[in-house]
Amino acid sequence: MRKENTAGTIDRADIVIVGNGIAGLTAAVEARRFEPEKRIVIMTSQSHPTINTPALKQFAIGKITREQLLAYPPGTERLQRIHVVNTLVEEIHAQEGYIRLAGGQGFGYQKLLLATGSHPLGLPPDLPGQDFDGVLTLHRLHDYLDLRRRLNEVEEAVVIGGGSHAIETVMGLLYWGIRVHWLIRSETFLPRMLDRYASALVLEGARRAGAKVYTKTEVVGIVGRVGVVAGVVTTDQRMLPCQLVLVCTGTSPVATLARHCDIPMKHEKGILVDDHLRTSVRNIYAAGDVAALRDPLTGTYAPRAQWYAAVQQGRVAAAVMTGGADPERFGVSWHATRLGDLSMLTVGSPLASSDEVTPLVDRRRGSYRRLSLIDDRLVGYLSLGPASPDGLAIKRIIDEGLSVREITRDLLRGEFDARKYFSSKRSYAVQRMVTTGQMPTPLPPVPGIVAGERVAAPRVSARAQSLPPAPLQRTTEALPPQPSPEPPVRPLHAGSRSSASQQQSFPETDSLRKQLGAQPTLVGAEQNAAPAAGGTQEEEVELVVRVPERQFIAPPIKPREVKTDALPNPHPSRSLWHYTSKQPAVKGKGNVQK
Numbered sequence: 001m002r003k004e005n006t007a008g009t010i011d012r013a014d015i016v017i018v019g020n021g022i023a024g025l026t027a028a029v030e031a032r033r034f035e036p037e038k039r040i041v042i043m044t045s046q047s048h049p050t051i052n053t054p055a056l057k058q059f060a061i062g063k064i065t066r067e068q069l070l071a072y073p074p075g076t077e078r079l080q081r082i083h084v085v086n087t088l089v090e091e092i093h094a095q096e097g098y099i100r101l102a103g104g105q106g107f108g109y110q111k112l113l114l115a116t117g118s119h120p121l122g123l124p125p126d127l128p129g130q131d132f133d134g135v136l137t138l139h140r141l142h143d144y145l146d147l148r149r150r151l152n153e154v155e156e157a158v159v160i161g162g163g164s165h166a167i168e169t170v171m172g173l174l175y176w177g178i179r180v181h182w183l184i185r186s187e188t189f190l191p192r193m194l195d196r197y198a199s200a201l202v203l204e205g206a207r208r209a210g211a212k213v214y215t216k217t218e219v220v221g222i223v224g225r226v227g228v229v230a231g232v233v234t235t236d237q238r239m240l241p242c243q244l245v246l247v248c249t250g251t252s253p254v255a256t257l258a259r260h261c262d263i264p265m266k267h268e269k270g271i272l273v274d275d276h277l278r279t280s281v282r283n284i285y286a287a288g289d290v291a292a293l294r295d296p297l298t299g300t301y302a303p304r305a306q307w308y309a310a311v312q313q314g315r316v317a318a319a320v321m322t323g324g325a326d327p328e329r330f331g332v333s334w335h336a337t338r339l340g341d342l343s344m345l346t347v348g349s350p351l352a353s354s355d356e357v358t359p360l361v362d363r364r365r366g367s368y369r370r371l372s373l374i375d376d377r378l379v380g381y382l383s384l385g386p387a388s389p390d391g392l393a394i395k396r397i398i399d400e401g402l403s404v405r406e407i408t409r410d411l412l413r414g415e416f417d418a419r420k421y422f423s424s425k426r427s428y429a430v431q432r433m434v435t436t437g438q439m440p441t442p443l444p445p446v447p448g449i450v451a452g453e454r455v456a457a458p459r460v461s462a463r464a465q466s467l468p469p470a471p472l473q474r475t476t477e478a479l480p481p482q483p484s485p486e487p488p489v490r491p492l493h494a495g496s497r498s499s500a501s502q503q504q505s506f507p508e509t510d511s512l513r514k515q516l517g518a519q520p521t522l523v524g525a526e527q528n529a530a531p532a533a534g535g536t537q538e539e540e541v542e543l544v545v546r547v548p549e550r551q552f553i554a555p556p557i558k559p560r561e562v563k564t565d566a567l568p569n570p571h572p573s574r575s576l577w578h579y580t581s582k583q584p585a586v587k588g589k590g591n592v593q594k
């Protein structure tokens with residue numbers, strides 16, 4: 001890193017934000033709310049205003065226009081006096097409190113927020129043929145602009161990737177009447193979020209919609225004709241003819257600036273931050289896809305690369321940087337999205353696997369739910385079906401470590417009424433706080449839960465389960481049974497550990513939680529909690545997931561005719577910069593002395 005005495009020669013601002021994705025702009029807008037007079041500057045390498053990236057998929061298939069992609073109304077930055085500078089930030093000089101921009105200019109900060117997002121993983125760099133025209137990695141606006149221009153010429157396409165981005169791309173192509181080959185490297189879809197049954201349900205939906213799905217299949221090379229893609233060769237020696245290859249293989253945080261900082265900044269998978277989004281370097285914060293937050297259940301750090309998480313973190317970063325408010329804790333991660341015809345919700349660790357964890361599942365035609373419980377506390381929830389339950393309410397139940405004894409059945413069947421539950425909890429908690437003077441206790445981390453990992457363990461009969469009192473219907477078999485390597489099922493209240501032993505694994509730094517954890521729990525104090533019931537209910541719930549091996553055979557949706565004039569975009573703006581170009585420019589050298 002270049003060293004140079006810059007004092008007295010560079011501009012500066014009170015709050016400098018790197019990146020104008022949704023985390024960066026949300027932080028800037030919120031910071032302005034708290035601090036009407038401070039100087040707020042966004043430095044970004046992105047040459048267009050902040051867009052709603054999840055909506056790019058609707059844009060690709062012509063359901064919305066380019067203008068409708070804008071995340072904030074045009075002119076927001078100017079109105080809020082947020083200066084936007086289109087540049088690449090290359091280095092952080094934390095000791096002297098400035099960043100170095102491309103071209104060598106320095107820019108001082110009092111507080112610095114890194115909101116540099118993520119970049120796509122793409123294809124392996126040595127994969128033959130990836131340079132052919134028609135091989136696109138879908139991530140940014142220009143990738144989708146490129147895709148839209150090509151759709152009319154495509155009859156057959158290959159989509160590569162095993163996540164939600166991939167399935168939405170598949171569905172978008174099918175909507176356009178394009179024949180789709182979908183290649184998934186793993187045996188199942190979204191293996192770190194979904195179990196085998198849930199994966200089978202999603203893949204079945206994609207097949208029914210007309211996609212050809214190839215699991216455990218990778219690309220070994222791309223074939224071209226005179227510079228243009230003509231097909232894909234797979235690991236099982238198949239040649240799939242196509243005019244388009246779309247790569248949706250996941251993302252990785254852009255943590256370059258953590259490496260280019262003169263004070264070591266902790267980063268692994270993303271830049272490590274605490275619950276106030278502080279990095280390990282003073283006055284530097286991180287938010288959005290680049291920030292790795294601690295999972296309170298597993299203790300591991302990982303980015304939460306989702307839209308809602310980036311918005312929430314932008315807000316929290318603004319509050320912390322301006323001293324505006326005490327932000328609430330992030331708690332466990334949650335994710336809600338559409339997977340083809342199904343709504344998916346995951347909260348916490350639905351695939352958590354350890355001796356203490358009891359998985360319960362409920363499946364009925366076209367929908368599926370899975371609960372992971374430790375004693376009477378929920379540690380993970382998964383729902384797939386035509387509609388999603390209230391994800392934020394379920395997240396709150398996990399974050400606060402509330403008992404689900406009385407609502408297990410409702411959660412399992414997707415009939416959970418959050419309003420009713422929380423109003424009864426609130427009256428109980430208030431009454432208890434008045435009589436004991438103690439706060440409700442959050443859930444401590446659970447040793448042995450490893451995020452997204454499953455351990456092979458002997459299966460226990462479903463009859464060994466004891467379940468909450470309300471009768472549960474045996475679920476309808478939507479798919480034929482097949483043995484599956486699911487975690488063992490255990491009695492709901494067996495294997496319970498004392499809260500003291502759970503406290504031991506608390507990190508030393510988390511003193512507030514330690515204090516709270518030392519108090520008796522709200523759950524433990526419940527007087528009316530129903531005892532676990534055995535007997536008749538044991539047989540009435542599917543506790544072991546069974547997954548079909550055979551492929552679902554259903555008539556594909558008749559491909560639609562592709563119309564060249566179908567994309568609505570009657571009045572395209574002359575420039576994507578049409579409003580930010582009018583931003584007051586940040587002056588050059590000598591404007592504000594460092």
Ligand SMILES: Cc1cc2nc3c(=O)[nH]c(=O)nc-3n(C[C@H](O)[C@H](O)[C@H](O)COP(=O)(O)OP(=O)(O)OC[C@H]3O[C@@H](n4cnc5c(N)ncnc54)[C@H](O)[C@@H]3O)c2cc1C
Pocket residue numbers: 018019020021022023024043044045046053054055056057087088089090115116117118138139140165254257287288289290304305306307308310337
């Ligand atoms: C196609 C697509 C579909 C998605 N669909 C969904 C969905 O359905 N649901 C959901 O929850 N999430 C979805 N996501 C994820 C979600 O959009 C992201 O989690 C969120 O937008 C991340 O915002 P961010 O501000 O952290 O980062 P980004 O939007 O990546 O912004 C980062 C910014 O930093 C800039 N930058 C990086 N490095 C530098 C540097 N050194 N100097 C200057 N500028 C720099 C970049 O130019 C960019 O402007 C999707 C993402 C994509 C790409």
